[in-house]
Amino acid sequence: MCPFPWILMLFTMFVLCYKGILSAAVGGQARTPPRGLVPGRPVDLTLEAEARGTPVVVACMAKIHDSKVFDSHRLLSPMLRRMARAATEDGREERTYRPGYDGGIWQVDSSDFRQTLDTRTYPHLRPIWNSIAAKFGIHREDLRWKDLRKPLYSSLVAGLRILTVEDEIPPSIPAQAAFWKNYCNSALDKSPNHYVIAAQEVTGCNATGLDLVFVLDGSASVGGENFQLSKDFVNTIIQSFTIGPELTRVGVIQYSFSVNLEIELKDHTSAAPLIEAVEDIEYDKGLFTHTGEALQYITTHSFTVENGAREVAKGVPKVSILLTDGQSGDYHDVTVWSQRARELGVTVFPVGVTNDVDQEELDTMAGPAGKVFRVRRFRDLEEIVTDMEKSLCRAVAAVPVGTPVTADLDKDAVRHLSFVVPHAGMTFKLTLNRGQVAIYGSSLVTTPNGAIHNFTLTSGDVFFPSEPDSSQDALTTVYVSVYGLSDHSSFTLHTTEGNTTTPPSPQLQGAAHSTATSTYKLDPKGITLFWCLFAYLTSTLCSYLI
Ligand SMILES: *[C@@H]1O[C@H](CO)[C@@H](O)[C@H](O)[C@H]1NC(C)=O
Ligand SMILES: *[C@@H]1O[C@H](CO)[C@@H](O)[C@H](O)[C@H]1NC(C)=O
Numbered sequence: 210m211c212p213f214p215w216i217l218m219l220f221t222m223f224v225l226c227y228k229g230i231l232s233a234a235v236g237g238q239a240r241t242p243p244r245g246l247v248p249g250r251p252v253d254l255t256l257e258a259e260a261r262g263t264p265v266v267v268a269c270m271a272k273i274h275d276s277k278v279f280d281s282h283r284l285l286s287p288m289l290r291r292m293a294r295a296a297t298e299d300g301r302e303e304r305t306y307r308p309g310y311d312g313g314i315w316q317v318d319s320s321d322f323r324q325t326l327d328t329r330t331y332p333h334l335r336p337i338w339n340s341i342a343a344k345f346g347i348h349r350e351d352l353r354w355k356d357l358r359k360p361l362y363s364s365l366v367a368g369l370r371i372l373t374v375e376d377e378i379p380p381s382i383p384a385q386a387a388f389w390k391n392y393c394n395s396a397l398d399k400s401p402n403h404y405v406i407a408a409q410e411v412t413g414c415n416a417t418g419l420d421l422v423f424v425l426d427g428s429a430s431v432g433g434e435n436f437q438l439s440k441d442f443v444n445t446i447i448q449s450f451t452i453g454p455e456l457t458r459v460g461v462i463q464y465s466f467s468v469n470l471e472i473e474l475k476d477h478t479s480a481a482p483l484i485e486a487v488e489d490i491e492y493d494k495g496l497f498t499h500t501g502e503a504l505q506y507i508t509t510h511s512f513t514v515e516n517g518a519r520e521v522a523k524g525v526p527k528v529s530i531l532l533t534d535g536q537s538g539d540y541h542d543v544t545v546w547s548q549r550a551r552e553l554g555v556t557v558f559p560v561g562v563t564n565d566v567d568q569e570e571l572d573t574m575a576g577p578a579g580k581v582f583r584v585r586r587f588r589d590l591e592e593i594v595t596d597m598e599k600s601l602c603r604a605v606a607a608v609p610v611g612t613p614v615t616a617d618l619d620k621d622a623v624r625h626l627s628f629v630v631p632h633a634g635m636t637f638k639l640t641l642n643r644g645q646v647a648i649y650g651s652s653l654v655t656t657p658n659g660a661i662h663n664f665t666l667t668s669g670d671v672f673f674p675s676e677p678d679s680s681q682d683a684l685t686t687v688y689v690s691v692y693g694l695s696d697h698s699s700f701t702l703h704t705t706e707g708n709t710t711t712p713p714s715p716q717l718q719g720a721a722h723s724t725a726t727s728t729y730k731l732d733p734k735g736i737t738l739f740w741c742l743f744a745y746l747t748s749t750l751c752s753y754l755i
């Protein structure tokens with residue numbers, strides 16, 4: 210008589226039962242993993258088609274940062290970060306992956322994508338494509354638009370797209386917003402204002418704790434006005450970090466013929482007096498540029514515990530930003546002391562100003578972990594501020610295996626550590642003194658997160674083997690990021706050589722089993738089965754009544 214509700218109910222019953230039976234079958238086999246230990250398979254959502262969300266975008270940015278493929282274009286990386294937020298809310302918008310449009314999180318239109326492939330018209334893209342092929346195994350010739358559904362592909366091609374534009378990326382945010390609106394995502398109904406808002410949303414740094422020493426070039430060639438611009442640059446960077454004994458400590462030295470100590474890492478415990486002290490630094494106007502001597506000074510003096518650097522066991526990254534306007538007068542020393550600084554765990558970010566600097570020398574100072582910055586004039590220093598801040602945020606503390614790291618973290622704060630994995634592999638053991646943290650470890654990126662990692666750890670221990678193909682002299686480095694999950698947490702991370710994980714005791718195993726059983730009993734899938742039965746009976750009853 211009334212078939213419609215009957216059909217509807219039958220359909221509902223079918224769907225519910227199908228889902229219920231299916232998930233019950235799956236659920237019956239699922240085992241809760243041992244507590245805290247989730248080595249699992251490596252996760253890399255940057256290569257997973259249609260992955261979404263901020264961790265995925267952040268992981269793409271980490272890969273771009275580590276690979277240095279866009280390093281000759283300082284404004285590009287920060288711009289890409291803002292674009293992802295402005296275009297699709299980091300891919301969270303439903304329509305990001307709509308049918309018929311493959312531009313991905315960065316929404317690269319098909320015509321723009323094809324332009325990036327055209328290295329005849331844009332020969333300056335050729336070296337970048339080569340470096341993308343070398344770092345990521347992504348080859349221009351094989352690329353299709355639909356590949357951009359994978360987040361890393363979308364991010365790289367979006368960057369290349371920006372580089373096909375004849376105009377240079379403007380430094381100011383409103384101008385960038387107009388630039389973005391003008392040249393990207395013609396199909397997107399977003400206004401430049403979306404970009405401006407995005408820029409505000411993605412600023413800031415969640416990494417807490419940094420020992421940062423600025424090395425200012427005080428040689429006569431710089432000039433008084435430019436020396437003032439150097440000090441302004443220092444104070445701009447300082448203002449984006451929270452200064453404090455447990456947070457960021459800042460020191461400053463000046464060098465020319467010799468080294469002048471201006472500010473020790475231990476001198477100031479808050480921002481205002483520090484900024485004032487930087488303002489008060491007097492320009493040496495000295496002869497020569499003894500860069501090697503400056504590197505020797507920071508290695509043997511500035512970054513020592515007596516002078517305010519924190520112990521290795523605190524897991525605080527040590528970074529030095531070194532400004533220079535020319536070549537050193539002591540290149541031999543530069544090579545030697547750059548190496549010593551690295552051995553001490555200091556990362557150097559050389560900033561070469563003017564075209565008189567020697568790129569090779571800057572590369573020597575930076576080494577593999579550091580990063581070279583170049584600007585034409587001191588006036589342009591402000592253009593690298595955002596990229597510098599982001600790079601400082603990604604700085605990692607090198608910790609020897611066997612030294613336990615203890616630190617406090619607020620919610621959302623992060624600590625980046627790195628370890629050289631012995632041939633026998635290594636074991637991480639996490640002890641929580643208070644609150645909760647999540648640890649991600651990776652041999653692939655320097656700042657792993659939920660979207661990219663080889664292992665995760667929230668309590669207990671995990672064994673990390675050395676890279677399967679690591680030869681005698683090429684040891685694996687594992688990067689470990691610790692994220693604070695509760696308002697105040699405090700943790701200790703112990704590391705040992707080899708596999709020293711505690712095997713699960715039989716008692717614990719029993720407990721885990723009983724937990725699994727009780728979880729199964731309370732499983733919502735059981736409730737689904739109940740509803741199936743209910744729907745079946747009701748629909749049968751209904752069919753009689755109607
Ligand atoms: C950084 O901190 C903000 C809040 O301070 C938080 O919303 C954001 O998720 C954090 N980012 C990460 C990667 O933890
Ligand atoms: C970590 O995972 C990546 C894949 O994301 C893999 O290439 C690499 O070999 C893994 N590292 C180790 C030490 O297993």
Ligand SMILES: *[C@@H]1O[C@H](CO)[C@@H](O)[C@H](O)[C@H]1NC(C)=O
Pocket residue numbers: 672708709710711712
């Ligand atoms: C590490 O040791 C534990 C306990 O002895 C063992 O259960 C586990 O299989 C080992 N892991 C590896 C990868 O060898």
